[in-house]
Amino acid sequence: MYFSRALFITFFFIFLLAKVIYAQKDRKSGSGVAIHYVLKADTADLSGYDIEIHVQNAPHHFQLAMATHHEYDDRFWRYVQNFKVETSAGLIGFAKKDSALWDISIPGNSADISYRIQLPNTPRFAHQPFLSANGGLLGDVHSFMYLVGHVYQPSYVHFQLPAGWQIATGLAKTAQANIFRASSAIELLDCPVLVGHLHQWKFIVNEVPHLVAYLPVSNKLHFDSALLVKNIQQIVIQTARLFGGIPYKNYVFLFEDGVNGALEHANSVTIGAADTLLTHNMQEMYGEIAHEFSHSWNLVRIKPADYTDLNYGPQERSAGLWFSEGLAMFYADLLPRRAGLYVEDKTRLAHLNALISRYYADTGNMVIAPAKVSLASNDDPGSLGDYAASVHLQGELIGSMLDMLIRSSTNGRHSFDDVMRLMFKRHGKNKGFYAKDVEQIVTDVCRDNEVHKFFRNYVYQGKSIDFNKYLRLIGLRLQLSYQAAINNKGQLIGDNRIYIWRPHDDTLYHLILTSSSGCWTKAGVHTGNTILSINDQPIKTRASFYNVVNKLKIDDKVIMEVKQPDGIHKIPITVSGYQIPVTQITKIECRAPVQKLYQQWDNGK
Secondary structure (H helix, E strand, O other), rough: OOHHHHHHHHHHHHHHHHHHHHHHHHHOOOOOOOOEEEEEEEEEEEEEEEEEEEOOOOOEEEEEOOOOOOOOOOOOHHHEEEEEEEOOOEEEEEOOOEEEEEEEEOOOOOOOEEEEEEEEOOOOOOOEEEEEOEEEEEEEEHOOOEEEOOOOOOOOEEEEEEOOOEEEEEEOOOOOOEEEEEEOHHHOOOOOOEEEEOOOEEEEOOOOOEEEEEEEOOOOOOOHHHHHHHHHHHHHHHHHHHHHHOOOOOOOEEEEEOEOOEEOOOEEEEEEHHHHHHHHHHHHHHHHHHHHHOOOEEEEOOOOOOOOOOOOOOOOOOOOHHHHHHHHHHHHHHHHHHHHOOOOOOOOHHHHHHHHHHHHHHHHHHHHHHHHHHHHHHOOOOOOOOOOOOOHHHHHHHHHHHHHHHHHHOOOOOHHHHHHHHHHHHHHHOOOEEEEHHHHHHHHHHHHHHHHHHHHHHHHOOOOOOHHHHHHHHEEEEEEEEEEOOOOOOEEEOOEEEEEEOOOOOOOOEEEEEOOOOHHHHHHOOOOOOOEEEOOOOOOOHHHHHHHHOOOOOOEEEEEEEEOOOOEEEEEOOOOOEEEEEHHHHHHOHHHHHHHHHHHHOOOO
């Protein structure tokens, strides 16, 4: 890209100023290293983009690493190409110490490192980088390496992009539109960058600027952008009210057309939002927006103690995701209600009933402790054996029952909102939390001896939740029964609760079973087994598996060939039906104070 002389002089001045600033000792790393990044993208080649790292005042030996995200380990170190290190002495060698770690020794104290991110030609989610003729998503852990041991060092990033492309990111702006500042590697690697022919809108909440940026597949928009921005603003207002303030200086909503998924960051979020969805069913986005946005408090700042700031090794696991994800689900339903927006379940009662029905449908929720389910959340299938359990569901129901306990114990003066505010106050900076910290805060809010019993039984030990014990506190009762699974024509259906997945770098599919008592596990096949064939028909694709399984009827017989730890077996299976839970929550006769608690709860207060 063409560099004007004036721009070059301005940029050079900024870089010299940065050197002066960086010469001051870093408060944690004790480093005076000056770091400047350049990211180059060109529509002439959309297969990837180029990165430069210019390092001044560097030690003679240092390491560069690509960080591993806590939730999505996309292993983008696989796509690093043409890695080079150049000094005043010319090109020098380096050592690849690990998959995501480069070891560098230089003769002086400055170096220029360059490499290319060659984008994979695979389906992607909204948090993953891409380039198109209209724009793309760049930056963060997928692009930038950081200096190990110097994570608190500030840096500048210069984007060299096609003419006319705009930039939307949570990184701090400078006097130059295409140069941004990061206060640390932590911030740099947590700020995705949406670029291209963007549509952008602004609003302010609590004197803090918020930006909504949308990258369409084409330049035309068909949805009501004013309505979208207005309703996002309402979600921001309700979330700030919940936590008692805003923890960031600016925030950016990065919406991408033509892709699914979403991922939270400290002061931004990437969300896949098709133009057609926003045009015809915009209301379906509100829950997802509230969920991801609330993570800026709960998960990013109220962080599980298991997570470190930056890590380039194996993906870290946390026993606290039942709180981080589960309570984000709790408020994904509640915040839009408070904002007067559409939610999928018309009433809180209907929503709670649907949650409890799902809880009983997957028996793992009733027998596996939330901490263990949390630890397995980012693992490959198999960590929970032949069970399925959801940390999102467990956490949301734990929060729901504790909310009722708090309301009852305090005569309606407090709710789980007070727990979230205290969690943010005590653990919203650098102090991570454990389950015992959540227990202590709930105890401090409601001073009820039942709190410890609740955590012992349902959080630590993973016993099945006694819903009626807590529902009756606000005048409700659960009725639970089971019936045979049927299709939409009222016909009995065979047990099709068997799925497949393919691990990284494997050509064969593995089984996933979600019930330890179904016909499949009773016959002897289990989660993790490699599926080779069904009725002597090889399983080479997903379609070849589901084309058979989805047509099975009760009493059908199949021969499933699987590879297990002790060898290959052909296992005969007779397909049976299965039972599904039927739940109904009703109101019961109760005293006026309890009726008042129910009204408060039902109104989302």
